[in-house]
Amino acid sequence: MAQVPTAVGVIGGGRMGAGIAQVFAALGSQVTIVESGEEAGGAARERVATGLERAAERGSLDGAPGEVLERVAVVTDSAGLPASAELVVEAVPEQVELKLRVLSSAEQAVGEDAVLASNTSSLSITELGSALRDPSRLLGMHFFNPVPVSELVELVIAPDTTSSVTDRAREWVRALGKTDVTVHDSPGFATSRLGVALGLEAIRMLEEGVAEAADIDTAMERGYRHPMGPLRSTDLVGLDVRLAVAEYLADKLGERFTPPRLLRDKVARGELGRKAGQGFYDWS
Structure with a gap:
């Protein structure tokens, strides 16, 4: 034991x-x-x-x-x-x-x-x-x-x-x-590095109008059996937290981790996710 x-x-x-x-x-x-x-x-x-x-x-x-x-x-x-x-x-x-x-x-x-x-x-x-x-x-x-x-x-x-x-x-x-x-020990370890990469790409897709947030998340949940989609996960983690990690990884690992403008704008508006009542979803 x-x-x-x-x-x-x-x-x-x-x-x-x-x-x-x-x-x-x-x-x-x-x-x-x-x-x-x-x-x-x-x-x-x-x-x-x-x-x-x-x-x-x-x-x-x-x-x-x-x-x-x-x-x-x-x-x-x-x-x-x-x-x-x-x-x-x-x-x-x-x-x-x-x-x-x-x-x-x-x-x-x-x-x-x-x-x-x-x-x-x-x-x-x-x-x-x-x-x-x-x-x-x-x-x-x-x-x-x-x-x-x-x-x-x-x-x-x-x-x-x-x-x-x-x-x-x-x-x-x-x-x-x-x-x-x-x-x-390496920037972002394993989980944050992979999780942030997926989350940032999902935000870029939303920014580009590829699909709605719920459809992007459902695609990963049902198609790849992720327990939670990348945008809902970002809301749970906190958009401010994800932005800070992305900026750190961009500094250490390069521009592929550069945060999308949509993420920066939502953080600036205080739309930080579940803890703020609004992120990519309405949590109010």
Whole structure:
């Protein structure tokens, strides 16, 4: 039976961070979420509570939601992370400088044996490791949204990442009942690189009037058995997130990842997808 981490830290309590906190708490880990203030921390805890209620409704939660929630604490500074944490996952926005700061703070707060992980979907793990005294303890653990029901975690291995760190992360992923894939550190890894490429081409097709959004998505869902079409998936991820990743990949890999004008225009109008009520679909 896979070993469960006794204590887990999650830095950032947004949709992704709350989901990561939820699945580890449901597994039996004591989880500490780090958020920027009391209001944000309260919102993070509420996201976890809501997620646990939904899991209970689906019949996929062992124990009462309230009992599981008792295993979740919220603090406002990385110094509040337990020294005994075996794993700390940062799930803050895709900004290199921000991630460098939080990873450095986490390293100072926890023991030398703790694994540090980034939930980044595209940024270089090697670059993020430059903030650490010991970059060998860092890897990417790319969870997918929504975390509680997604089946995959992409493990991203930098040249400095030790095999023991990778093995521990793989064991934890399997304890969560998820599938792991291992990729070497490169721009966009495997999933974002392929997902963004498909999403950008679908946006170009919509921009050119090739087909309506629903027909483009249905073509991939029914024709290629994708569980979700590329435009609906972009709405779920967030158009702003997809734009940022595309710009990063265009800088690193070339013009084939240049974002379409339609994507830029929708982000400028605040049409960011499901979280904003409007993207390529009306979510209101």
